[in-house]
Amino acid sequence: MASHTAEPATSDTRTTVTSAAVLDAALTLFAQRGYHGTALSQVAEALGIRTPSLYNHMRSKQELLQTIVAGTTAGVLQDFEAAVEGVSDPVERLRRATRVYALRHATHRREALIVNRDTPSLDEPARSEQQEQRRKHEHALRAIIAEGVAGGAMSVESPALASFAIREMCVSIARWFREDGPFSAEQVADQYSRFALQIAGAR
Numbered sequence: 001m002a003s004h005t006a007e008p009a010t011s012d013t014r015t016t017v018t019s020a021a022v023l024d025a026a027l028t029l030f031a032q033r034g035y036h037g038t039a040l041s042q043v044a045e046a047l048g049i050r051t052p053s054l055y056n057h058m059r060s061k062q063e064l065l066q067t068i069v070a071g072t073t074a075g076v077l078q079d080f081e082a083a084v085e086g087v088s089d090p091v092e093r094l095r096r097a098t099r100v101y102a103l104r105h106a107t108h109r110r111e112a113l114i115v116n117r118d119t120p121s122l123d124e125p126a127r128s129e130q131q132e133q134r135r136k137h138e139h140a141l142r143a144i145i146a147e148g149v150a151g152g153a154m155s156v157e158s159p160a161l162a163s164f165a166i167r168e169m170c171v172s173i174a175r176w177f178r179e180d181g182p183f184s185a186e187q188v189a190d191q192y193s194r195f196a197l198q199i200a201g202a203r
Contacts, residue, residue, distance in 0.1 A: 019048050019057040026064040031110035035118040067124050069119055072111040073133040079104055080137055090124050090148035091202045097141055098166055098191045098196035105173040106185035112174035138163060145200050155201035166196045 025046045029038040040061050044051040058064055083096040105112045119130055142163035146152030156162045170192060177188060 006115075017049055017053065017057070021047060022054060023064065023067060025048040026061075027110045027114070029069060030065070030068065030118065031113045035061075035114070035121045060100050062123055065114070065118060066122060068111060069115050069122060069130050070126075072108065072115045073130055073137075075108075076101065076104060076137055077133065080140060084144070089153070090144050090151065091153050091197065093144050094141075094154075094196055094200060094202070095149065095193045097144060098170065099165070099193035101141075102170045102173055102192040103185055103189035106177045106188050109174040109177060112153070112171065116171055116174070138167060139168065148200060148202065153203055155203065159200075162200050165199050168200075170193065 008087075022043065025043050026038070029042055029046065033042075038061075040054055041051045043061075043064075044054050047054075049140050058067075079100040080097055083100040084093045087093045087096060119134070120127065122130060145154060145156065145159035145162050149156060149159055173188060173192070177185070179185075183191075
């Protein structure tokens, strides 16, 4: 998205807005109200500019959603790959993979809420592309559990169900976690990684 100086919000007050600020405002409003529940006029109002000024920074509301979802799903895969790189033990890989996934849902709550609720609102082909990226993460997590079961390091009847349970458990963090709560993001991530090992029957 291009970055330009926005038009004046009033005849005597000039508001400078960046593309990053537009995206941040959209993140907050989409997370609070949903993609379909948010109008571009509300994004503009949050920034103190006129709605036409938004088009200096984006082509459409759909582009904002695509940017949010694509960036978030890419980040999840990058987190996963970095967490498990060079680790041979499937139990430790599962612990690390779950910890980083839980941590992302505690520290990127707005993005997580939007991706898990509003990805179906993407236009094609973006919707299918992003759903495929999300499946890559699910399949990679499932493969760790399947490897652990095959090698006797884990004991669970269905690696697919265990993977689903772990992912859904982590996704829920975005709905309830608060920075001023009794646990830090790191503490939650550590505990959830231990829960994941229990779900997978790690020995």
